[in-house]
Amino acid sequence: MVPGPAVCEGCRCAAATAQDAPPNGPATGPATGPAAAILAHGQPGDPGALQPEIEALAAQVQALLPGWRIHGATLACKRSLAALHGVRLVYPHFMADGWFVRSETPRRLALAGINGVRLTAPLGLDPGLPALGAVVARETASAAGIDPATATLVVVGHGSGKSRAPALVTREFAKALAPVAGFAAVNVGFIEEPPFLADVLPEGPAVCLPFFATGGEHVTDDIPQGWRGQGPIAPPIGTTAGVAALIAATLRAAMAKEASQG
Structure with missing residues (x-):
């Protein structure tokens, strides 16, 4: 197995091994189901700080989308980005549709070897x-x-x-x-x-x-x-409560649109 990126200092990924499940969300749905990711900014100075929060949100969204595999990742955690292979949709957990969503997110995903994904509109x-x-x-x-x-x-x-x-x-x-x-x-x-x-x-x-x-x-x-x-x-x-439902609805609509377009 090709080793992933170096573990960020202080990140919960440090507990993961090459044999462990990807350390960035539940992703427990069937392998044939749609795969999506919720991607937040994170804290560059403390990459592990917000990873549990985004993972918990991913678990809530996955509970609303039976059969899906929902990952949680942050731009601050390179290892969480590298684990997004197979993801088709990325939900930007950002408030503005600005530089981070339009430019930096696609660049960071490409650097992590994640290609061919489609971004939805951000939360804000x-x-x-x-x-x-x-x-x-x-x-x-x-x-x-x-x-x-x-x-x-x-x-x-x-x-x-x-x-x-x-x-x-x-x-x-x-x-x-x-x-x-x-x-x-x-x-x-x-x-x-x-x-x-x-x-x-x-x-x-x-x-x-x-x-x-x-x-x-x-x-x-x-x-x-x-x-x-x-x-x-x-x-x-x-x-807050209710955000998971908004995200699930956005992902569901994006996947339906993709299916209708062939």
């Missing part, structure tokens, strides 16, 4: 995401004893100093969410471009909704620092 563009975000925001407010009708919801996105895509998709999400969320106001702030989160803190009751796919350092460190204890912080939208 899913038309069902605003309704899910509204539910998450209201539940977070309710758990803190806050009436959404008297509170401000602040959607915080990544932002970028190089691309407009991250800010644009965050604003579009907030705009679509506002009419159904039931909050008195919905504002938007960012981590890496103005208006920064710390500059849009409202007066009075407030809830923060991170427009992020995973629970990386921006979520665990930067958002709490910028939010300054203003009110409850919801879990990042990409980690």
Whole structure:
């Protein structure tokens, strides 16, 4: 057997051996079933940190797609990418359809020897995401004893100093969410471009909704620092209940489209 890439320091792949199952998701469906992957960014400085999270999500999606084989991988973990041979569809677990999805993901997959795959639209563009975000925001407010009708919801996105895509998709999400969320106001702030989160803190009751796919350092460190204890912080939208169903629906539709095209 040809050895895979070197194991990233601190990655759970370190426990895998050449005889083990691929260390990047359940992939327990029959070998003849459709194979797909959920691909997140991950943390380059700590490749193993988010691998369990994306694997757990892959298991949830696979439970909704009997007969499929669903892998979980991150760009930060070379070994998880190398294990995607046979995958036909890749779901970008990203919020924006920007450089990472359009350019870097295909490049990293090619370097790992993964060719002939088709990428779906990323999570952030899913038309069902605003309704899910509204539910998450209201539940977070309710758990803190806050009436959404008297509170401000602040959607915080990544932002970028190089691309407009991250800010644009965050604003579009907030705009679509506002009419159904039931909050008195919905504002938007960012981590890496103005208006920064710390500059849009409202007066009075407030809830923060991170427009992020995973629970990386921006979520665990930067958002709490910028939010300054203003009110409850919801879990990042990409980690919440309901996301697995959105992903499963996207993969199912993509495979049906592929079949109809011959």
